[in-house]
Amino acid sequence: MVLSLDGEGPCLFMFKLVESFKRLDPAYRNAFEVIFLYPGFKALLMHRLAHGLWTLRVPFLPRFVAEVNRFITGIEIHLGAKLGRVVIDHGLGVVIGETAVVGDDVLIYQGVSLGGTTLSPVKRHPTIEDQVVIGAGAKILGNITIGRASRIGSNSVVIESVPPESTVVGIPGRVLPKKGVKAGEELQHGDLK
Numbered sequence: 001m002v003l004s005l006d007g008e009g010p011c012l013f014m015f016k017l018v019e020s021f022k023r024l025d026p027a028y029r030n031a032f033e034v035i036f037l038y039p040g041f042k043a044l045l046m047h048r049l050a051h052g053l054w055t056l057r058v059p060f061l062p063r064f065v066a067e068v069n070r071f072i073t074g075i076e077i078h079l080g081a082k083l084g085r086v087v088i089d090h091g092l093g094v095v096i097g098e099t100a101v102v103g104d105d106v107l108i109y110q111g112v113s114l115g116g117t118t119l120s121p122v123k124r125h126p127t128i129e130d131q132v133v134i135g136a137g138a139k140i141l142g143n144i145t146i147g148r149a150s151r152i153g154s155n156s157v158v159i160e161s162v163p164p165e166s167t168v169v170g171i172p173g174r175v176l177p178k179k180g181v182k183a184g185e186e187l188q189h190g191d192l193k
Contacts, residue, residue, distance in 0.1 A: 010048070017044060017085045024087045024107045039073040040088030040108075047077040054079035081114075084130070097125035099143075109136040109154070117142040117159075129164070 018031045021041065028034065034041050046069035054062035062079050070076045074092040077083070081096045084104035088094055093111040096102070099122075100114040112134050116124035127145045128134070135154035140146060147164030158173035167176045 010045075013048065013085070014045070017041060017087075020085045020087050020105050024105065025089055039075060040086075040091045043069055043073040043075040043077060043088060043091060043094075044083065044086060046073075047079075047081070047083060050077075050079050051081070051083075081125070090136075099123045100125035101127040103128060103130035103132070103148075105131045107133045109134065109138075111137040113139045113141075115139060115141045126158075 014035075018034050018041075021034045021038065022028050022031075046065055050062045050065040050069065053065065066077065066079055075088060075094045075096075077094075077096045078098040078100070080098040081100045081102070083096070083100075083102045084106070086102050086104075086106045086108060088108045090110040091108075094108060095113045095115065097114055097116050099116070102108075102114070106128050114126050114128070118124045123143045126140045126142065128140070129146060129148040129150075131149040132146050132152070133150075134140065134146075134152045135156065137155040138152045138158065139156070140152065140158045142159055144159065144161040146152065146158070146162045147166060149164055150162050150166045150168065152158060152162075152173070153167070153169035155171070156169055156173040157171045158168055160173070162168055162173075162175060165178070168174065169176060
């Protein structure tokens with residue numbers, strides 16, 4: 001099926017994505033609002049369609065869908081990016097590059113870039129594992145891996161891989177000493193010391 005990634009049909013994907021928004025967005029009120037009013041939700045659905053068409057090598061249409069997606073949501077996701085159930089909160093200015101891979105229950109705030117560092121046609125964008133939180137304005141650059149349940153502080157610039165359950169802050173990003181960060185722990189932007 002065109003809209004299936006990892007064997008998951010579009011209806012199941014939508015249901016699980018709404019559940020992710022319910023868990024990760026404190027402003028969540030109901031599924032109806034998520035489906036019709038959240039730009040991050042729309043961006044993921046449109047990307048899923050564009051990515052499926054792109055995978056089938058359909059000419060023009062996938063790029064057109066991606067362009068409409070960017071125009072409507074302000075979120076730019078390359079056709080080749082592989083995304084799980086990602087919660088893009090607010091989302092304006094989010095850019096996700098072609099070879100990026102993002103897992104499930106990842107929370108991305110506005111202004112985040114998952115960018116490349118080379119012009120060569122290789123894996124040049126980051127891999128973000130499950131349950132990562134990426135603060136507003138963060139830049140994660142290159143073929144690096146952000147480990148499961150890590151927290152990336154706002155405006156951090158991450159250029160090296162990060163181990164699981166880590167907290168990263170600064171420019172360039174540095175991993176803070178562990179203080180009992182647990183999988184699924186939410187990002188406290190004012191408490192990353």
